[in-house]
Amino acid sequence: MRSTVETHRMSGFPVARVTGVVLLLLALVIAAFLHLSLGAKEIDWMTVWHALFDYNTADMDQVIIRESRQARLIVSVVVGASLALAGVMMQAISSNPLADPGLLGINSGAAFFVVASLLFFPMFGQGYVPVFAFLGAAFAALLVMMLSGWEQGSERLVLAGVVVTALFSAMTAILLLIDQQGLEKVRHWLTGAIGASDLKKLHWVYPYLICAMVGCFALVRSLNAFHLGERVAASLGVNVLLLKVSGLALVVVLSGCVVTVAGPIGFVGLVVPHVARLLVRNSYAWLFIYSLLIGTLLLILSDIAARVVLSPYEINTGIITAFVGSPVFIALVLGRMK
Amino acid sequence: MFKQLAVVCVGLVGLSLQAKEVQTFENEYGKVEVPVAPECVVSLHDFSLTIQLFELGVQPCGSVARKRLWSDPIFRGVQHRFNTEGLTYVGSHKSPDEEAIAVLEPDLIVGLSFQSKFKAKLDQIAPVVILPTKKKTIKEWARQLAELTGKSDRFEDQQKEYDWIISEFKRLVPEPEKITVTTLEIYEDNFQLIGRGGLDEVIADMGLGRPQGYLDAKQGINYSLERISDMDADIIIDTYEPMLDSREDTEDFRNSAQWKNLFAVKNDQFLYLNRSRYGDSMGGLIGSAYLLLSHVAERDFKKQ
Structure with missing residues (x-):
């Protein structure tokens, strides 16, 4: 432990890591410009520039950028960052590289509760959607934890997640079946639809999101200690149970917010922490920063792909992230089996 | 027994x-x-x-x-x-x-x-x-x-009434092909080119024109709302479905500059009709034909 701490102190200013962050930010800016210029209608970069810094409401292309694509970009950024942080936190507190809010049924639980609330409690306004999403995410998380047991072996945790995901997906399917007419528009949202989202939905959840993101960074010291093992963490004064509970609560809030805004989008929380760990290993502060940037980048690129790959058809962003994430998940499982 | x-x-x-x-x-x-x-x-x-x-x-x-x-x-x-x-x-x-x-x-x-x-x-x-x-x-x-x-007799009566509306329209509007009409349905994050209640059939029978964007596009595809300006026409007809709260769900888009900048909207030539008012039936054709007769042939309007 002492040697690790000394190594950190001696390293001084982390040039490589800061450079990495700058490069990622640069990539993000380019991706954001691409996001604003590509889509159902091709718009040149100069128009994008004018729309951002010299807005003319009479120019229809500039209006599209300001009224439609800008909002979509902001939603992509927030969703990507939230899912990435949730993934890092989930993997950290479960000490399991396969943990992800999507794979562990948390997103499915949130989605089921939202769909059920629309069906059974239509009297509650849409402002209550985040509440039901949080309840569903929390219920699913507790269910997975109970099924996987206190020790939470990797395989058992993933199996429990698969079971809970299947359970909530089946229950959602039943609801859709018994009220086909009323829940028609929910089908689209259930596969992760950034396009169907808007700033209004983001407005419902941003206070919770900000708190949860700050909360993640507040737990960095404890997570760094926990990374060395539960006993070491306890000996360093970390309340392991409190850490796990608060970490899980943060995952629930982050996932619930994402489901509220854009529906259940899977695999981002799985893929991003692994990519980030290729660049940074020891510090959760850096892991959070890198994951946040990579998650944002991944979501922006996925949303671009969703709009241009099958143009003029537009596919849901959640389908693209599943295409990206599934091979990574298979590779991780095969790697563990070896 | x-x-x-x-x-x-x-x-x-x-x-x-x-x-x-x-x-x-x-x-x-x-x-x-x-x-x-x-x-x-x-x-x-x-x-x-x-x-x-x-x-x-x-x-x-x-x-x-x-x-x-x-x-x-x-x-x-x-x-x-x-x-x-x-x-x-x-x-x-x-x-x-x-x-x-x-x-x-x-x-x-x-x-x-x-x-x-x-x-x-x-x-x-x-x-x-x-x-x-x-x-x-x-x-x-x-x-x-x-x-x-x-019930062929009843059908012939319907057919006769419909034919009269079409002939009356053509009498009042000598060059209908020069008037462009877009029929669409706007949803929360996309739109489709569709005219229910026989609207598309009536428009074809009346000989009304379609904007180039409409002719180049396909029916049955959910287009991004970004493409809405391609469908701008002299007259735009959208429908709302009270059963699905579609009027409320799409209100934000209708308040957007993207929508308000359309020629048809700027000139009050946007018709917003109840989607279930007329079905796909002869009565639907007749009802839709009377609507277009009133809104196109029996009032002044601007062309693009």
Whole structure:
């Protein structure tokens, strides 16, 4: 432990890591410009520039950028960052590289509760959607934890997640079946639809999101200690149970917010922490920063792909992230089996 | 005693069969033996067939409808125009309830082109006639339905009224092709080019033009709202569905600069109609034709 701490102190200013962050930010800016210029209608970069810094409401292309694509970009950024942080936190507190809010049924639980609330409690306004999403995410998380047991072996945790995901997906399917007419528009949202989202939905959840993101960074010291093992963490004064509970609560809030805004989008929380760990290993502060940037980048690129790959058809962003994430998940499982 | 009863029963069955005179109906989907005067017709589509049956003066005994949990079925486009008492709900148009249909003991079942897949099963209950709603116009398949139910006279009246509206329109608007019309449905994050209630058929019959963006695009595709300016026209017609709160769901877009900058919107030439007001029926054609006659031929408006 002492040697690790000394190594950190001696390293001084982390040039490589800061450079990495700058490069990622640069990539993000380019991706954001691409996001604003590509889509159902091709718009040149100069128009994008004018729309951002010299807005003319009479120019229809500039209006599209300001009224439609800008909002979509902001939603992509927030969703990507939230899912990435949730993934890092989930993997950290479960000490399991396969943990992800999507794979562990948390997103499915949130989605089921939202769909059920629309069906059974239509009297509650849409402002209550985040509440039901949080309840569903929390219920699913507790269910997975109970099924996987206190020790939470990797395989058992993933199996429990698969079971809970299947359970909530089946229950959602039943609801859709018994009220086909009323829940028609929910089908689209259930596969992760950034396009169907808007700033209004983001407005419902941003206070919770900000708190949860700050909360993640507040737990960095404890997570760094926990990374060395539960006993070491306890000996360093970390309340392991409190850490796990608060970490899980943060995952629930982050996932619930994402489901509220854009529906259940899977695999981002799985893929991003692994990519980030290729660049940074020891510090959760850096892991959070890198994951946040990579998650944002991944979501922006996925949303671009969703709009241009099958143009003029537009596919849901959640389908693209599943295409990206599934091979990574298979590779991780095969790697563990070896 | 049993022998006598059996003879009486066979006799009664024979009499009832004799009473039901049958005819052979033939269309694109083959030949079907159907009763000349069907007493219990089941419709597999509320928004087109059920409405057209009522318009012809035939009260169907069963029809598919739209059903939400814990609410009564809604026969879309039907119940605000006709008395639906005695009309039994028989499932949805995507999955008709075979048992509910069988209980009615119908002597004729009518369906749409896409429902030909149900024919084999439903044929065991009653003769099934599929009408070519996909390839033929409303006028053409409605004529077939009228022949099938023995109501050709009523159909001819409808056809006559419709033809008059079209001829009146053409008399008042000498160059209709120079007026462009876009029919669409705007949803929360996309739109489709579609004109229900026979609107597209009426526009074609009136000879009205379409904007280039509309001609280049395809029907049945959900386009991004970013493409809306490509569809700008002299007149834009959108519809809202009260059952689905679509008016409220799309309000933000209609308040956007993207929408307000459209020529048709700027010049108050945007028509926002109830999607279920007129069905895909002859009555729908007539209603839509009167609407266009009033909004295009009987008022001043600007061209792009």
